[in-house]
Amino acid sequence: MNWDRPILTDCGGFQVFSLSDLRTITEEGVEFKSHLDGSKHFFSPEKVMEIEEALGADIIMSFDECCPYPSTYEYTKNSMERTTRWAVRCKEAHKNTEEQALFGIIQGGFYEDLRKKSVEDLIKLDFPGYAIGGISVGEPKEEFIKILNFTAPLMPKNKPRYLMGVGTPDYLIEAAIAGIDMCDCVLPTRIARNGTAMTWNGKVVVRNATYERDWGPLDKECDCYTCKNYSRAYIRHLIKVNEILGVRLLSIHNLRFLTKLMERVRIEIERDNLLNFKKDFYKKYGYTKE
């Protein structure tokens, strides 16, 4: 990769969730069927640690089970408890503790007592960082915010608090308000590949015909390479003719948009003005509908 900055690797727990028809979960681990050749692969907490150590990332994630939405209390409870048992096994299996930080993943679905139990049990294991998993899995935004604001304050404040799988700009702001320090998401690059840019005035589907002769940048306020050098019309053209540079330029922009957004969020935290910033941002950008 030739990337000289921090790297984080995920454990595959989310794939077990999102590719649910190709796997079998047991206490020992997960058997996965490859969609490429039908071959079977077995992932256990120990195997996942082995892989993540071999990849050599700076932050690695423990193997968890991501609960679908909605799930019954009973199912969620069992799933959460198994995730904690797997976290114990990950911790025991992880050897390269000097160079890699192993984070624990909180589960418990949308049940507050289960979330609380999950955090408490993981804290006992003394991970260098903690993540909230199992939200942003298709639930209404209200549910998301409710469980986020319940869980985040329970997490140790002297360690990174990571929200997995988020997301849209409005969700990122909500996360920051809740006290979250880090997030990750496929969204900026995925929507880029599908022809959409995030801008300070909302989403711009630059693939659409309306931008055919729009000679302005994706976002007037943006300082990224793409916005400084290319017009919406040209980017649209690249997308339409399936020229890979188009999605590359959009990806560069969307990633810069999000890092810029988080720069702003940090400034607003310093100013103790994050809630006002959110209000203004929602007005200009719009926000996720239920």
Add this chain to the structure above:
RNA sequence: GGGUGAGUGGCAGAGUGGUCAAUUGCACCUGACUGUAAAUCAGGCGUCCUUGUGGCUACGGUGGUUCGAAUCCAUCCUCACCCA
């Protein structure tokens, strides 16, 4: 000049008497996308409106056969290939 084959919606290409406003692919338009199975997926795509088991116009042109024609016949036009 002679012979053979072919002309279908933006393009390619099915269909060869009724179930055809016409399969499919591309192109085009719109939407979705939240710990990446994603340069993916879904819907729309003649035209008009009072949006309906609706009207109109359409398979090179014209004329015909038939209850009914993209489909059969005649003729004209155009294109491709072969022979002179």
